[in-house]
Amino acid sequence: MIGRLNHVAIVAPDLAGAARRYRDVLGAEVSAPVPLPEHGVTVVFVNLPNSKIELLTPLGAESPIAGFLARNPGGGVHHLCYEVDDLIAARDRLIASGVRVLGDGEPKTGAHGLPVLFLHPKDFNGSLIELEQARPGEVD
Numbered sequence: 658m659i660g661r662l663n664h665v666a667i668v669a670p671d672l673a674g675a676a677r678r679y680r681d682v683l684g685a686e687v688s689a690p691v692p693l694p695e696h697g698v699t700v701v702f703v704n705l706p707n708s709k710i711e712l713l714t715p716l717g718a719e720s721p722i723a724g725f726l727a728r729n730p731g732g733g734v735h736h737l738c739y740e741v742d743d744l745i746a747a748r749d750r751l752i753a754s755g756v757r758v759l760g761d762g763e764p765k766t767g768a769h770g771l772p773v774l775f776l777h778p779k780d781f782n783g784s785l786i787e788l789e790q791a792r793p794g795e796v797d
């Protein structure tokens with residue numbers, strides 16, 4: 658079902674500082690910060706040759722990452738995002754397997770303009786999973 662690793666997301670209490678470290682210390686190409694109020698985060702994209710890193714910090718009082726940051730004040734790896742070629746079929750199959758799809762179960766438009774869903778971390782060994790609809794022809 659799952660295809661490419663689209664991104665690894667890291668929560669950072671100091672987004673500008675984290676972006677500087679990736680750019681100046683690791684020599685990565687980083688974007689300007691992008692506020693995404695519908696997701697309750699501000700994100701900096703780090704482009705790698707084979708994948709991406711999302712540096713996230715909370716945006717707004719209802720941010721879904723606020724609890725994570727409270728438990729991990731220094732930040733940490735927050736989720737893994739895999740591409741799937743049919744997000745709705747994947748969702749329905751996962752639900753039938755007993756996996757908990759977060760929120761109302763309907764996809765939101767993610768950071769790359771494509772539909773995304775999240776799966777409960779307790780159903781995958783303590784790792785939060787995001788599924789992103791692959792661009793046509795891009796799933797391996």
Ligand SMILES: CC[C@@H](C(=O)O)C(=O)SCCNC(=O)CCNC(=O)[C@H](O)C(C)(C)COP(=O)(O)OP(=O)(O)OC[C@H]1O[C@@H](n2cnc3c(N)ncnc32)[C@H](O)[C@@H]1OP(=O)(O)O
Nearest residue numbers: 696700721722724725735759767768769775778783784785
């Ligand atoms: C940039 C846009 C978009 C993209 O296109 O890429 C994004 O990535 S947006 C990213 C932010 N959005 C989301 O994460 C949406 C889905 N997440 C959620 O709905 C919540 O974060 C959550 C998974 C329900 C957790 O919320 P929280 O308030 O922390 O809930 P709980 O306190 O009830 O936690 C339950 C339980 O799960 C553990 N937990 C929480 N987050 C994680 C995590 N990231 N990884 C692993 N485990 C996690 C938490 O510790 C609790 O465990 P126990 O204490 O043992 O019960």
Ligand SMILES: [Co+2]
Nearest residue numbers: 666711738787
């Ligand atoms: Co993400």
